Amino acid sequence: MTTLLSPEIDTIGEMTERCDRCGAAAKLEVVLTSGGDLAFCGHHANRHRADITRVASRIRLEDGFDWAGR
Numbered sequence: 001m002t003t004l005l006s007p008e009i010d011t012i013g014e015m016t017e018r019c020d021r022c023g024a025a026a027k028l029e030v031v032l033t034s035g036g037d038l039a040f041c042g043h044h045a046n047r048h049r050a051d052i053t054r055v056a057s058r059i060r061l062e063d064g065f066d067w068a069g070r
């Protein structure tokens with residue numbers, strides 16, 4: 001485990017994106033270390049938390065969303 005590569009996590013008030021997997025309202029956005037970004041609903045953000053942490057340079061959480069990968 002290293003903390004040096006941990007993505008920066010921000011909380012924002014309201015998210016307008018839709019989940020890239022299922023189209024539900026997104027609760028988490030990921031800025032990828034490779035460029036680009038992804039959005040996930042609560043269900044998919046939690047299911048893919050390990051992958052998200054690995055590829056993220058930055059993570060945005062909707063205010064009040066209790067992400068399991070945090």
Ligand SMILES: [Zn+2]
Pocket residue numbers: 019020021022023024040041042043044
């Ligand atoms: Zn989803």
